[in-house]
Amino acid sequence: MASKIQPVKGTREFYPEQMALRNFIYEKVRAASQKFGYQEWDAPFIEPIDLYAAKSGEELVKKQSFTFTDRGGDFVTLRPELTPSLARMIAAKQGELTYPLRWWSFGPFWRYEQPQKGRSREFFQWNIDMLGVNSPEADAELIAVAATFLRSVGLTPERAAIYVNNRRLMDSEFDTLGIVAEKRLDVSNLVDRRTKMDSAKWDAYALELGLSQAQLDGLKNILGNFDLWKNSDELVRLFATLEALGVRDYVKFDPNIMRGLLYYTGTVFEAFETSGSLKRAIMGGGRYDNLLADVGGQPLSGVGFAMGDVVAGIILQEAGLLPEFVPTPAAVLVTVFDESMWLKSFELAAQLRDAGVNAMVFPEPAKLQKQFKFADKMKIKLALTVGPDEAANAQVAIKNLMTGEQITVKREAVVSEIQKIVG
RNA sequence: GUGCCUGUAGCUCAAUGGCAGAGCGCUACACUGUGGCUGUAGAUGUUGAGGGUUCGAAACCCUUCAGGCACCCCA
Numbered sequence: 001m002a003s004k005i006q007p008v009k010g011t012r013e014f015y016p017e018q019m020a021l022r023n024f025i026y027e028k029v030r031a032a033s034q035k036f037g038y039q040e041w042d043a044p045f046i047e048p049i050d051l052y053a054a055k056s057g058e059e060l061v062k063k064q065s066f067t068f069t070d071r072g073g074d075f076v077t078l079r080p081e082l083t084p085s086l087a088r089m090i091a092a093k094q095g096e097l098t099y100p101l102r103w104w105s106f107g108p109f110w111r112y113e114q115p116q117k118g119r120s121r122e123f124f125q126w127n128i129d130m131l132g133v134n135s136p137e138a139d140a141e142l143i144a145v146a147a148t149f150l151r152s153v154g155l156t157p158e159r160a161a162i163y164v165n166n167r168r169l170m171d172s173e174f175d176t177l178g179i180v181a182e183k184r185l186d187v188s189n190l191v192d193r194r195t196k197m198d199s200a201k202w203d204a205y206a207l208e209l210g211l212s213q214a215q216l217d218g219l220k221n222i223l224g225n226f227d228l229w230k231n232s233d234e235l236v237r238l239f240a241t242l243e244a245l246g247v248r249d250y251v252k253f254d255p256n257i258m259r260g261l262l263y264y265t266g267t268v269f270e271a272f273e274t275s276g277s278l279k280r281a282i283m284g285g286g287r288y289d290n291l292l293a294d295v296g297g298q299p300l301s302g303v304g305f306a307m308g309d310v311v312a313g314i315i316l317q318e319a320g321l322l323p324e325f326v327p328t329p330a331a332v333l334v335t336v337f338d339e340s341m342w343l344k345s346f347e348l349a350a351q352l353r354d355a356g357v358n359a360m361v362f363p364e365p366a367k368l369q370k371q372f373k374f375a376d377k378m379k380i381k382l383a384l385t386v387g388p389d390e391a392a393n394a395q396v397a398i399k400n401l402m403t404g405e406q407i408t409v410k411r412e413a414v415v416s417e418i419q420k421i422v423g
Numbered sequence: 424g425u426g427c428c429u430g431u432a433g434c435u436c437a438a439u440g441g442c443a444g445a446g447c448g449c450u451a452c453a454c455u456g457u458g459g460c461u462g463u464a465g466a467u468g469u470u471g472a473g474g475g476u477u478c479g480a481a482a483c484c485c486u487u488c489a490g491g492c493a494c495c496c497c498a
Contacts, residue, residue: 064498372458399458
């Protein structure tokens with residue numbers, strides 16, 4: 001305990017219990033991705049800073065990235081997002097890939113932000129994208145993947161919802177109000193802030209941005225109109241497809257969903273937990289038409305979303321949806337009766353492992369009481385003992401720690417007896 | 424990067440300027456061939472760290488670190 005060096009701010013240490021949560025999320029992510037036929041891939045964790053500088057704002061590169069100069073003098077950064085790497089990798093092999101391309105990934109990312117609940121500086125993120133098809137039906141598939149994940153972890157439509165909007169729809173509504181194209185970004189930010197400001201201040205802010213009173217009233221009408229999607233052919237087709245895919249109950253139209261990202265061009269969506277303490281998005285994504293052209297590739301449209309493990313983990317924990325933590329993968333503890341029986345215990349454990357049973361041997365001939373206590377704490381189901389009596393008759397004592405029953409069986413029958421109990 | 428709140432035993436927390444405590448957990452024994460339950464006993468500690476005020480600081484002041492909340496941002 002002499003050393004007091006702390007972990008880096010905003011990082012998390014994965015003790016076995018947290019590791020189990022991370023793996024749980026990973027398994028569910030993989031299952032949902034593979035159910036729809038997506039391939040797993042990954043990109044480097046360290047990238048040249050220019051990869052992001054080209055497309056992203058100064059905020060990202062200068063303030064929110066872990067950047068450093070390597071020993072060769074190159075400026076590099078721990079990846080803050082995956083999409084630029086995706087765009088580069090596709091552009092590099094654009095002609096030889098098979099489209100539509102369906103790729104997913106789950107890996108670490110770093111952002112130099114102020115840590116708080118649901119936001120750390122080092123986190124894992126699920127990214128999933130389909131490229132090469134530009135249709136609302138493809139958008140619907142990605143939303144269905146997201147819904148499939150939510151369902152698979154036990155988040156019902158009452159508990160989690162995916163809110164959908166469409167940039168093109170909003171742009172055309174803005175046009176109708178006479179809001180010029182140059183103001184769209186400001187108006188998007190305005191919409192994003194609506195839930196965070198009180199309405200009088202929000203109105204004042206809108207007028208400050210140069211909207212007329214008539215435009216402001218019109219904007220409020222749009223943002224309150226939850227049937228607006230019926231004006232969009234894309235969204236009508238999207239919702240029809242979601243119906244067919246069996247996930248319509250998870251999805252709601254919401255004209256207030258804008259998303260900060262500049263590169264979204266069509267459908268955008270965000271998932272939220274509806275009742276919990278966290279008001280952060282579980283996942284978010286949308287359609288991007290220009291991404292590849294922006295990095296020098298041939299035009300290629302894509303749709304995708306990302307989900308961070310931090311928010312997802314907190315929500316699952318608070319909702320009580322995590323499976324019970326299993327401290328050890330060992331199904332069996334082989335006790336060590338005393339020093340003279342020690343090697344017998346090792347022989348027995350080796351026999352069990354050969355038969356495919358995960359088995360742990362207590363590391364020393366301690367009092368049996370202590371060994372059983374250990375087995376209990378590790379939630380091991382069975383304790384096996386070879387004492388002098390059992391050894392003399394080529395037998396093994398099997399105690400079922402869940403029921404307290406103990407039986408003594410012939411050595412050659414041990415594996416089948418264990419399998420009978422453990423299943 | 425900004426503002427506010429918090430930091431005490433392994434964990435959850437008490438002690439508001441006067442001897443650092445409780446519950447849970449932990450260790451030992453009852454129980455030297457068997458866990459959970461019960462009983463008895465025991466140890467919990469640089470009060471996040473560093474400095475200052477004071478006869479005396481866990482408490483008040485300053486600095487710093489970490490966490491939380493709200494900004495910023497959310498690629």
